[in-house]
Amino acid sequence: MSSPAIPAQPLLSAQGLRKAFGPQVVLDGLDLEVGAGECVVLIGGSGSGKSTLLRCLNLLETVDDGQILLEGTDISDPRADVDAVRSRIGIVFQAFNLFPHLTVLDNVTLAPVRVHRVPRAEARARGLEMLVRVGLADKAAMLPDQLSGGQQQRVAIARALVLRPALMLLDEVTSSLDPELVGEVLGLLRELRSDGMTMVIATHEMSFARQVADTVCFLSGGRVLESGPPEQVFTAPRTERLRDFLAALTPYAPSADEPRGQEPDGR
Secondary structure (H helix, E strand, O other), X not given: OOOOXXXXXXXXXXXXXXXXXXXXXXEEEEEEEEOOOOEEEEEOOOOOOHHHHHHHHOOOOOOOEEEEEEOOEEOOOOOOOHHHHHHHEEEEOOOOOOOOOOOHHHHHXXXXXXXXXXXXXXXXXXXXXXHHHOOOHHHOOOOHHHOOHHHHHHHHHHHHHOOOOOEEEEEOOOOXXXXXXXXXXXXXXXXXXXXXXOEEEEOOOHHHHXXXXXXEEEEEOOEEEEEEOHHHHHHOOOOHHHHHHHHOOOOOOOOOOOOOOOOOOOO
């Protein structure tokens, strides 16, 4: 008789995370699990804790309580090697944060060379590989202000990918883009999703969330109030708070790369 299958360990497990800024509690006992190759999309209103959660997962903020496990290792332990953790967990923000005086390639290779001591030639080869991946190899020698906003965001994604992370965190990466540039960044994320990249994405693009997510998590009051497959979350929400959130979304016109008839999007 065969032994029962042992459930696979999640790539990332956050348990009971609490984070407060003074009297304001932003994360309040939050739990989250992300399997290898999974795309988890975070939705929720302003102040629900999405950005703070991503910053805690990347150790840009320290949690007040709880535990974060990456591949079974407690990275929330104060003794954790922060640089090593950040080489395994890439993060991209809505602001591009590119150095204006450095070329595109130098922006992408700065952290591998300066922080992780990757030999410069190897870092440049990796950087060019990632620029090919995001469709910007021909922009390697340009400065950031010579690029469109969508191109700059794709450079920021390449910069996160160059360390070959196990997990990518993306925080509202289309929020600062003009509407006509949103599609090119979302298209890149769809490609990464198809390639099996493990991602946690905070977004207000509901149609995108429905298309790419394995699991959608609705955050409210610093907790994951409801989670499940996109069809369940968007068409059969179980809680009144999620129903109210979805009902308040403003209808929008789909971008050029999206098929007509998508769900309303929240801005």
